[in-house]
Amino acid sequence: MPRVKSKRRQQLEQAALLPVDWLEERSGLVGGVKYFLFRKVPHDTNWFHTLGSATLTAFIVQAVTGVILAFYYKPSPDEAYASIQEITNELTLGWLVRGMHRWGASVFIILLFLHMGRVFLFGAYKYPRELNWLLGVGLLVLAMLEGFTGYLLPWDQTAYWATVVGINLNATAPIAGPFIADFLRGGTEIGENTLTIFYSMHMLLIPGGLIALIGLHLYLVVRLGVTSPPWSKDAPGLEREEVVTAPRGLVEPRPRGNGAVPERDRVSP
Ligand code: HEM
Numbered sequence: 001m002p003r004v005k006s007k008r009r010q011q012l013e014q015a016a017l018l019p020v021d022w023l024e025e026r027s028g029l030v031g032g033v034k035y036f037l038f039r040k041v042p043h044d045t046n047w048f049h050t051l052g053s054a055t056l057t058a059f060i061v062q063a064v065t066g067v068i069l070a071f072y073y074k075p076s077p078d079e080a081y082a083s084i085q086e087i088t089n090e091l092t093l094g095w096l097v098r099g100m101h102r103w104g105a106s107v108f109i110i111l112l113f114l115h116m117g118r119v120f121l122f123g124a125y126k127y128p129r130e131l132n133w134l135l136g137v138g139l140l141v142l143a144m145l146e147g148f149t150g151y152l153l154p155w156d157q158t159a160y161w162a163t164v165v166g167i168n169l170n171a172t173a174p175i176a177g178p179f180i181a182d183f184l185r186g187g188t189e190i191g192e193n194t195l196t197i198f199y200s201m202h203m204l205l206i207p208g209g210l211i212a213l214i215g216l217h218l219y220l221v222v223r224l225g226v227t228s229p230p231w232s233k234d235a236p237g238l239e240r241e242e243v244v245t246a247p248r249g250l251v252e253p254r255p256r257g258n259g260a261v262p263e264r265d266r267v268s269p
Helices: 007-027 029-037 047-072 080-089 094-121 130-152 157-171 177-185 192-224
Strands: none
Touching: 007 029, 047 080, 047 094, 047 192, 080 094, 094 130, 130 157, 130 192, 157 177, 177 192
């Protein structure tokens, strides 16, 4: 028998939902979030499918801890090292925030590769998800650049010499190499300009690009739905006679070549 809610409880629930209804009526955001959270996924998804969300979580941790570090870090050769020492040894929980950001960078990159490996081994890059794979390649490049530019910021011996090696490596590229190296150094030597350029790329340019690409990436995940594992009868890349009738994303991938029209699009005579 369905439980009858008391009048008081109904009133309380209505009051609690008032701001949600207000927002939904004016923006449709609540419906959008509901669609995102309760969309259909294949019944045979497994733990490997959580690697993308794990990568996203690692990115969010980097963004939050990075913003906190930016409150206290001083991007100049005279003050950078000392400000990092102050964050680590003197600020309340500074060691924790810095440690999370430093170790979290490696966690982010490792998860990124594991997620990419999952996508590759499951064949999830195949039609119609090729574009999402390409966006992923962009994300990978930006993530590596984020690590490279962040490494210089403590301005200690390791940071300095690792950057010398990194920039010299870039300089060996054909034709564009010397220009890239000059741009990264901000002149002929590694110094104040280099630190300024690396800092602005590390906290503005690259995170901005990452956020934009992650937004597009997730939009495509929602639009196309998630793939089944390779051992499933719905695995990506298989020839299918019929189209799956219950769409998982906003579109149904069609079998290519045989001109089949999904059932919901067929016009009855
Ligand atoms: C910041 C980095 C990234 C984040 C936050 C991210 C996030 C996600 C999430 C949440 C999903 C859906 C769940 C899942 O399949 O795990 C996904 C799917 C996908 N990702 Fe990524 N991803 C990133 C990088 C990459 C890279 C480097 C590639 C490949 C080069 C890639 C290719 C794909 C593809 C093709 C899918 C669709 C998988 C399917 O439909 O089964 N992603 N991503």
